[in-house]
Amino acid sequence: MMILIDIGNSRTKYAQLREGQLSVTTQLNNQDFSVGYFAKHFTHASQVVVANVAKSSLTTELASWCSEQKISFKQVHSEQQKNALLSAYQEPTSLGIDRWLALLGTIHLYPNENVLIIDAGTATTVDLLASNGQHQGGWILAGIKALFSSILTHSTLVHAENKTLPSLAFGSNTSDNVNNACWAATLGMIEQAIEQGQVLASIDRIILTGGDGMALTKLVLAQTSEKFIAVTNIQFIDNLIFYGLQEYCE
Secondary structure, three states, X not given: OEEEEEEOXXXXXXXXXXXXXXXXXXXXXXXXXXXXXHHHHOXXXXXXXXXXXXXXXXXXXXXHHHHHHOOEEEEOOOXXXXXXXXXXXXXXXXXXXXXXXXXXXXXXXXXXXXEEEEEEXXXXXXXXXXXXOEEEEEEEEEOHHHHHHHHHHOOOOOOOOOOOOOOOOOOOOHHHHHHHHHHHHHHHHHHHHHHHHHHHHOOOEEEEEOOOHHHHHHXXXXXXHOOOOOOOOEEEOOOHHHHHHHHHHO
């Protein structure tokens, strides 16, 4: 049994990989991810594979524990090539590991397809993957919450409350103006990415993932029904990164 781990800025998620099958994911706060937790949950693992975008101390602690327990340990990094995936970056290691694994996960699930990947988390990232495995590059935009907080941080007279329901409607108060603009700006980026992607690779599928991915998927689907977006094969995939970790291990 392998343990696949995604260490984020504040939370850690992990899943078991057994005979090619992923388990449901478990999530916990980073401060609870400790030697005591490893001993309780990971003792029977044959290998631990980690992706980490947070402090390296968590990885160091886990690697040390695995060494003591004689459990194989591997931390994954972005590369020029992994399996059929080729990076678009001139400096491949500078591509975020979360984006790299989302690309690997997409190849794992949908090989030989042109796919636009949107990961809506702390940042909203866009990546285009061609059917031959060549990463075509992408964009990084502040995530929905970061967009919201940035206008309040840089404006002394704008006062707004963060709302969770996405909307593109014109607002009749400042809170709606700010919130809805965050979603509209993000959707506008996606529409531009689709337009550019259609020229580069003729998109077969759009995948959304991340904490705001489901809400954003609903907005994109609504635009599809209104004929503003031509691609109709659109889906939300939770925890796409774990399919990338699985692909990395195969």
